[in-house]
Amino acid sequence: MMTQLAPLTTTGERDVATVNQQAYRQKLRRRRTVVRITQAAVLAVILGGWQLFVGSDPRKVILYGEPSGIGSQLVDWVQHGTALGSLGAQIAVTLEEALIGFAIGTVLGIVSGVALGRIRFLADVFSPYIKVLNSIPRIVLGSVFVLAFGLGIESKILLVIVLVFFGVFFNAFQGVREVDRNLIANATILGGSRWEVTRHVVLPSAFTWIVASLHVSFGFALIGAIVGEFLGAQQGLGQLIKQAQGTFNANGVWAAMVIMALVALAAEFLITRLEGRLLRWRPPQLSGPDL
Amino acid sequence: MTSSLHADRSGPAIDLRGVTKRFTTPGGAVYTALRDLDLEVAPGEFCAVVGPTGCGKSTTLTLVSGLERPSDGTVTVHGRPVDGVTPGVGFVFQNDAVLPWKSVLDNVMLGPRFRSVDARTAREQARDWLRRVGLAGFEDRFPHQLSGGMRKRVALAQSLINEPEILLMDEPFSALDVQTRAIMSNELLQLWDLNRPAVVFVTHDLEEAIALADKVVVLTAGPGGTVKDTFRVDLPRPRVVQEIRFEPRFVDLYHQIWEALRAEVDIAYAQTTRAASEAS
Secondary structure (H helix, E strand, O other): OOOOOOOOOOHHHHHHHHHHHHHHHHHHHHHHHHHHHHHHHHHHHHHHHHHHHHOOOHHHHHHHOOHHHHHHHHHHHHHHOEOOEOHHHHHHHHHHHHHHHHHHHHHHHHHHHHHHHHOHHHHHHHHHHHHHHHHOOHHHHHHHHHHHHOOOHHHHHHHHHHHHHHHHHHHHHHHHHOOOHHHHHHHHHOOOOHHHHHHHHHHHHHHHHHHHHHHHHHHHHHHHHHHHHHHOOOOOHHHHHHHHHHOOOHHHHHHHHHHHHHHHHHHHHHHHHHHHHHOOOOOOOOOOOOO | OHHHOOOOOOOOOEEEEEEEEEEEOOOOOEEEEEEEEEEEEOOOOEEEEEOOOOOOHHHHHHHHHOOOOOOEEEEEEOOEEOOOOOOOEEEEOOOOOOOOOOOHHHHHHHHHHHOOOOHHHHHHHHHHHHHHOOOOOOOOOOHHHOOHHHHHHHHHHHHHOOOOOEEEEEOOOOOOOHHHHHHHHHHHHHHHHHHOOEEEEEOOOHHHHHHHOOEEEEEOOOOOEOEEEEEEOOOOOOOOHHHHOOOHHHHHHHHHHHHHHHHHHHHHHHHHHHHHHHHO
């Protein structure tokens, strides 16, 4: 975080300020180093403890896996491929399902959220249906989709869409309803048509809400793809996990999880970038600790 | 403006006759904001509306702008009954109503763009108006990067670029500090002089009202506010807002109008304290 000091008037004060600023920066840097070292220590304790606890006892390895085994499993997959084909192909299939479903679900969610938020009649007609749909545990639909659309990626994409849609929809809907009445009145008096007001006032305002929902929604997209693959698939990380589980390969389950974590982190990074771009009009936040 | 080509120029710019406005509160109760109100503003006239809190001052503006319809009575603008958002009207809100996600220039361009003026002309006009309100060089800033006074200037430019024949202002300067407020009042008078729209300026600051207006209308305490009295302000123009309050004639007028206003303020105050004691 950059800290801006108020401009000072006399040169003497400025010198003092420079010294203070340097000392302050140094303090910040030292603090950051301490945090990093502690983080590494926490990781070392967890992995080391795990490794020591399992202690290469074959029965425990089967039950709990071990960090070194997870590492060699990953190396093995990268070098020789998995039982289902190359590791890259498994990641690609899961990502494809998650991304296509995420894109469609997000667009559908935004369009219907904005439409229902703007058009009272639609909201009145559809609200009971949406409440019912939202109340059922949607993950069950995965079985329906696998039965109806088979083991290919279509059934997973559908499950992802269903999981992503509602989060985005409710945020878009709420975002539209929270738009400052003054802004709408102002744009209307300036001569904006209903569509122009939606485009220039309602959408940008609602985007604060919508973008916030994307973080959670992408998590749901990955869950949808993986669970869809659990329920029946020929390829993908979910299928890989299921197979590892079936062969008592705990290391394999953990290794697939590590890969998923990396994918999720990369996606989170991209969404945060997108957020920064879309919401760059906002005043910089005085932030607390970042998580 | 094309939209008001057929408007009647000879009569009053704004004419409210026997206007009553009722709202239904979320609890289902009916609240009367205005009762049997008559108000007439001539073209080019600067009319200030003062009254205690809750007397329906702001409601008057939303009726003229067409954002709300009267429950009873008629609202006509240039001889035409108001039906939907009135064309040729500008509105400056009490709170910021500039779009925070658009740059200053894009904000001011909104009006022309909504009227299908091409982007280049709109940009030229917007730059021109930003210069007039003293914001040249701030085109690319976002509203949050400006001070409260500067944001008000953006709001003024945003309204005035449409060259409204009627300018409605709802306590536009109430959120500003005293000095900025005096400066903005002066600049408002200069900008008003360019096109001379009819102005309805709602405020509860009597000093501000007299310094700016040709006519001060005092409303009675709400609920169901109506016109108590109308005073003509015959102070010469151009006026300097910071200095005019020392003129004997200003002091005279202030005394007269305050006489009318004080009783209403007392009533309104008694109501709020009673409501507070009932609530507690």
